[in-house]
Amino acid sequence: MRIGAYGEVMMRLTPPEYRTLEQTHSLRMDFTGTGVNLLGNLAHFGLDTKLLTQVPDNRLGDTAKANLQTYGIQTSFVGKRHNHIGSYFAEVGYGARPTYVTYQNRHNSSFGVSGPDTYALHDFLAQVDLVHICGISLSLTEATWQTALALAQAAKAQQVAVCFDFNFRPSLNDAADRAKLKERYKTILPYSDIVFGSTRDLAELLDYRKVFPDETDDQLIQSFMDVYDIKWFCGTKRLAVADQQFITGKIITKEAAYETDAQLLQVLDRIGAGDAYAAGILYGYANHWSIEKTATFAINNAVLAHTMLGDVCLTTVEQVEQVMHAPGTDLIR
Amino acid sequence: MRIGAYGEVMMRLTPPEYRTLEQTHSLRMDFTGTGVNLLGNLAHFGLDTKLLTQVPDNRLGDTAKANLQTYGIQTSFVGKRHNHIGSYFAEVGYGARPTYVTYQNRHNSSFGVSGPDTYALHDFLAQVDLVHICGISLSLTEATWQTALALAQAAKAQQVAVCFDFNFRPSLNDAADRAKLKERYKTILPYSDIVFGSTRDLAELLDYRKVFPDETDDQLIQSFMDVYDIKWFCGTKRLAVADQQFITGKIITKEAAYETDAQLLQVLDRIGAGDAYAAGILYGYANHWSIEKTATFAINNAVLAHTMLGDVCLTTVEQVEQVMHAPGTDLIR
Amino acid sequence: MRIGAYGEVMMRLTPPEYRTLEQTHSLRMDFTGTGVNLLGNLAHFGLDTKLLTQVPDNRLGDTAKANLQTYGIQTSFVGKRHNHIGSYFAEVGYGARPTYVTYQNRHNSSFGVSGPDTYALHDFLAQVDLVHICGISLSLTEATWQTALALAQAAKAQQVAVCFDFNFRPSLNDAADRAKLKERYKTILPYSDIVFGSTRDLAELLDYRKVFPDETDDQLIQSFMDVYDIKWFCGTKRLAVADQQFITGKIITKEAAYETDAQLLQVLDRIGAGDAYAAGILYGYANHWSIEKTATFAINNAVLAHTMLGDVCLTTVEQVEQVMHAPGTDLIR
Amino acid sequence: MRIGAYGEVMMRLTPPEYRTLEQTHSLRMDFTGTGVNLLGNLAHFGLDTKLLTQVPDNRLGDTAKANLQTYGIQTSFVGKRHNHIGSYFAEVGYGARPTYVTYQNRHNSSFGVSGPDTYALHDFLAQVDLVHICGISLSLTEATWQTALALAQAAKAQQVAVCFDFNFRPSLNDAADRAKLKERYKTILPYSDIVFGSTRDLAELLDYRKVFPDETDDQLIQSFMDVYDIKWFCGTKRLAVADQQFITGKIITKEAAYETDAQLLQVLDRIGAGDAYAAGILYGYANHWSIEKTATFAINNAVLAHTMLGDVCLTTVEQVEQVMHAPGTDLIR
């Protein structure tokens, strides 16, 4: 299965060794973003992957493209326009000290200012079987919203499956924004086959409320899936027990639901783990696996993503299966 | 409140990645010392801070000053004389392997050989509201002892509050030294308003013994405080449970005492955490906080200090409060 | 003499070892800008220096301030607003390969969007004897132009000397911009005492043409100086002989002119050398040196600036004089 | 024009900062080889490039592929077999100290042990317009010789142009080897359209001798070209004048010859410059440029290759043209 994604490429700058920005002159430069993270992982799973985006028409754009290619992502639909790329600085935490992310100007980036007319949507869709759209496009700029919508509509028309990721961050939106966002989410959801989200998204953004006193979360989600004719609804949950963290993954179809066992997390780099879960899900979906097998594969991939530096999880299928089948192995030679 | 400190600036040299000195040619250079650590943290809390010290009159002195300024410490009372700076090498431990500190010649340093006549004590005190003096000055050299005493006396005269830190390390002193030290501690304590120490210090250095069989530690300390008219007596305690480490902080006044809950420690760099506790205490004192609020703030700051590389804890008030109010958060964006 | 400057703080990101961005994941982070470079050097010459600027109200702003303090620049007039800092990437060249600079979005930076009402101009000027204004402020945004002008006018009113640097880059401006710029330059020049520029600036920006066939460059400049009542006009010239590069420095007063001998350049880092020349000039001016002594000091400082990595030249007066008096020395111990 | 190449991928391991292996624990890992260098540069010139090779079926093979993709080389014909990759260590020289290369076992590499049956030669050739074959394949192993020959023959049959690079290193071959090699070179040359070599190669390997006393080098080469029906014969020459090094490039056709002016070399990394010259030649050839324009472009590219670390020259067409049209520029912004 050939997978496409529409999303922003960002530059991530990270001080080494858990240091803060004040403590160092040295930064690690990587290129990330939901689409990048997802496709980079799927390329390592052996799938054909293509990113639809815009990067600056300068040395930073050249460098971004070279980095995407390293991950195995095809860049024939990566355009070069304007001269700004969104960036963020990640001061990696330790123990009680949280990881601290500082964003630099995303709205004026080459990606942020590029609307649907700057992309060859039809050609792109002709070369993929499933396309991933990140919800951040709906709130970033008018141009990215228009592009996301045009892409979803064209995908439907060209019979390309659509995977939509809520990626809704309440803290980033005020009430007025939220009303506008709600409309946009409701506009794009009918074109979606697979959705990544949570009951919190349904409640806080779409105002879903339980109708019957004993309605379960799963039933609530399934009623949402009915409205928009969604096939798979997927998400993860984090739990803290004492000073340990655990994670579970879930897939819900219209008829069934499966939640994995809780897995212990040992965290080297927190960022990008959700995208690794999504990559696992899409890999199972592409291979027509059961939801049980898919969710188990995906959650193990997410656990591994926490153990790798950088946003992009570079696991292979063999590595995920090794951890599934022989957990606790600490040395392979 | 404007805070001053009298103390040594040392060069810390640290191999990277938990390596030993034999395993590397690469060292990280930082500038530290009790006064530096304390003032650097307080400057990040937004206070006006000034260090009273001497550094070499050469490139090392220039570099030391530049580093102090990075922390936000004012250097107008940092003199430049002679040509040696005390240094230490920290081989950072891991698990069962302890961190190993090797000191290089501190007695002949610019700081060690400089007596009270080399400082403008009066001018310095005119620009601060509280001055911190580290007990190491009492044992380092005759010159540093004379300076510490002259400073404490002048502070009293100029109505500047004095904060004195025992910093007594039994292993570094033989019996004869200890007798001399005891006299010095007893000489300087009457000038002190706030004291950092422990019952062990009172017992081993000042020969304090409980008088009544059921006298509590707090009562013992309060009787000591009465003798020297000390307002706040502050310290921390470390506990090990299984393979986990915990810390509590305490403040004792003549009438009351407060000890914080035990906090789990996850240790990235062990050195300097005591100074972070002191910085938290002085910040609460400067803001006329209650001892409960002050100790809680200080112990959280000490916990964070264990998660930052280097001796100098660079937390802001917002960061400490974030951890106090939302512990367990592992990603902020 | 106390020196102030109004100018942008930028983040410079540099790959190590002459590498290109594609060849590395590692970047060196520094904070620079004409004002930063100038004041950082003057602080190393022993002068009191203050920067007037705005940095982001986030971790990047904190880090920028810490870096300014390292250089010895006072930051009490460095405000914190908004969340973006201009940045540039420098791929350092070697031999035939030029150094390649890529700018990222400067117009939306905290500095770029801040007008005169965001600064305490009067208080700032009360604490300096001379203020430096960089011509880039005139073309960056309307807000920076308004700030530059208000500052120059207030300086005149408060009898603070003004040093203005043309810093005009023809390639960055189209014809319409150039007309607007010309007006702005003509508006601010009457407030200027010292000007850094070149005959090319006068010709290309202000349309100065020689009136008499044998009018010299110096006479042309002096007639320009008469119009705006400028005391010192200063600049450098670069010459290439075979594969070697040389530089000369010049100072013109209304009555005299002095040009230094050509000095061989050996270039480790090309960026910031012009600011080092300016620092040398202002140091001579502050000390009431002759133009001969001043230009010689300044050009030697500029030569040294080419041998130091980073934009900010960190030479001391002793180092410059050492090179002036014992050129060719290659080891000092 | 779509360019293919058959050649080995090697791991290059380089100590930093001109250090020797004994002086460091740190190595830079890159992936190189004549084909890699050539295609990586041509990809940066905007051409479609594909490598035909074998890498190990393990983590080193994965890493090699990721690195090729970074350069923009397509890897669909990069097979994965066995478990060894040839490697070399480069201790970079300085001044009088030469760069010192130490090879590790190339004969047993995945590439070395793979014969023509392990490649889809026909499919590969169907996707390229010109294929480059490196002479090292003729001496490495029997398997690589058989592959090179089969590829050249199939290319002829499929009307794909063949570019053959002598790459003959006399010091690596004894007399017996040389006789065998001579036969191999004579067997493959008839299939070649473009040849990279020198009169020394013709003399030492193929025993070409001048027939007439005043026969020029060019005439000798042209008589060789007649025998094998070669279109372009290309090479470079190095000259030392005092302590400076210069380089010239030459292209000879059956009717004409052009040699460029000598260009000054400033050398940061000596290795791979010949491949950059070849890339420039093939780019001119692909664009049907004149030999004058082609050789000038190629020699400027070779000069730039000396100024970039690593074997693979990553110049773009714009960068080469910038140096051709404005030599001496040392800063672009």
Place this chain on the structure above:
Amino acid sequence: MRIGAYGEVMMRLTPPEYRTLEQTHSLRMDFTGTGVNLLGNLAHFGLDTKLLTQVPDNRLGDTAKANLQTYGIQTSFVGKRHNHIGSYFAEVGYGARPTYVTYQNRHNSSFGVSGPDTYALHDFLAQVDLVHICGISLSLTEATWQTALALAQAAKAQQVAVCFDFNFRPSLNDAADRAKLKERYKTILPYSDIVFGSTRDLAELLDYRKVFPDETDDQLIQSFMDVYDIKWFCGTKRLAVADQQFITGKIITKEAAYETDAQLLQVLDRIGAGDAYAAGILYGYANHWSIEKTATFAINNAVLAHTMLGDVCLTTVEQVEQVMHAPGTDLIR
């Protein structure tokens, strides 16, 4: 006691910071091998140590020797022949992600191709009191097997004690190999005084089965020891409890057996810990310690080995004893 060892020197190449090979261009180079690890640690314990091996006769051999000397190993019996050294790449794992080792060609190494005639066995044995032979020599090549056997036989003849380490890795051998290996192990065991191994080795390689239903593991091993007249049989066992790992060490003599308490493992680098246990055992043996004291010392050394980066454990006797006598100490100064 003077200790010798016969074994391969390998180059270990490790990406920094838990990164994978794809994520970095930077590798740490170390020189390791069972014999190197063992002797390097024993040299730090103060013993006289000598390695018998062959390294390449090129810059890699020079570098390998320099590294052995750093550890304190004497290199007068380290020969230089041929040009290849075995190497391996270690991608260090974290949490659920295992450490992943990739070997490069060991059979063609200078060590692998060198038989007994290339060594001065007699002279070597004349300078040691005990010689260590690693079981890997028995499976690597015919030449290394012949050397190992000749050395064991000569040791017996020269009354030098022999320590033999099974180091049997079932996954590396197919059935035919295993039969050949079994013969080799049975051939060399009669010359051995101390053996490192496990009941799994006895069962899987030598087909030992319990004779009586209630025969204990210890009895099985003792019956094996009787056959070959072995004095000490030593090994470690790993246990996982929840997400924590523990280790115990055991020594069995013909009459007695001692197993240590389980020790908690905190793992920074997993590789080489077994060799550290062996070093501890040999140190106790050399000092005629009891098996209780020896095993306790050895297991503490093994625990420390897990906390040090690199294969070679560089602990001193003082450091091991410090951890034995004051476990939990986290800072020494």
Place this chain on the structure above:
Amino acid sequence: MRIGAYGEVMMRLTPPEYRTLEQTHSLRMDFTGTGVNLLGNLAHFGLDTKLLTQVPDNRLGDTAKANLQTYGIQTSFVGKRHNHIGSYFAEVGYGARPTYVTYQNRHNSSFGVSGPDTYALHDFLAQVDLVHICGISLSLTEATWQTALALAQAAKAQQVAVCFDFNFRPSLNDAADRAKLKERYKTILPYSDIVFGSTRDLAELLDYRKVFPDETDDQLIQSFMDVYDIKWFCGTKRLAVADQQFITGKIITKEAAYETDAQLLQVLDRIGAGDAYAAGILYGYANHWSIEKTATFAINNAVLAHTMLGDVCLTTVEQVEQVMHAPGTDLIR
């Protein structure tokens, strides 16, 4: 020939990339000193070398010893006492900017406080054929002067050749010191066979003046050699022509003199080049080469020393001869 040396081991700390101390937190740690530099190079030439010195009895001493062993120096006469090692910081210059060395406290080092009774002089001399003594020992402390003298006298008695290096630095000594030094030099010279020095040393330290108006430098030196019965007097001279530096080497015997051609210097690291010249001289002397051959070898070694980072020149005989016989080669493979 077996070579010994008596001299200080110092820690050298160097910022990377030509940076100043203020610009970095990263330092390279190396261990150097005249004796170390000399013996390290001679060990690479294949000679048996031993250092007589004292290092601290702590982790720094351990590390110093490990580093000496890396160079191939035998450390059986390296004692461990006290706790301080002399150190220096080298800010490496570029072009017009000189390398700047800052020393830290050498007088209180383990070496500085150790007199002749702390060494086994007799045993040491029994194991060497020639011993090198550095003149710095004469001015460092009374203890080092006493040791140097005792060693020279014992060498004479045990018929071990003595090589004495003036290493006189006028700037480090005032007039009173100089008088004392003069006596010490005159005391030790009679025990010396080979001397490294210059006419400047004879003039400034020993007050040698030409007696006859046309007396040559060589004659002056030979009359000095007569007085003290010195066999070889050796030194180098530096010349600057335009912006290039050259070096020549000279050996004078009682009957003859030879000065090499001037060699162009390209300088990567200036420090330690004199010691490389001395190593070359002693290697020629040990092999009974002619003074012509010896001086040529030594000066080429000194040229190479300028191209290697660090004080210790690690050239092999083959590398020096390669440069002598094929100068200008820039790539060896």
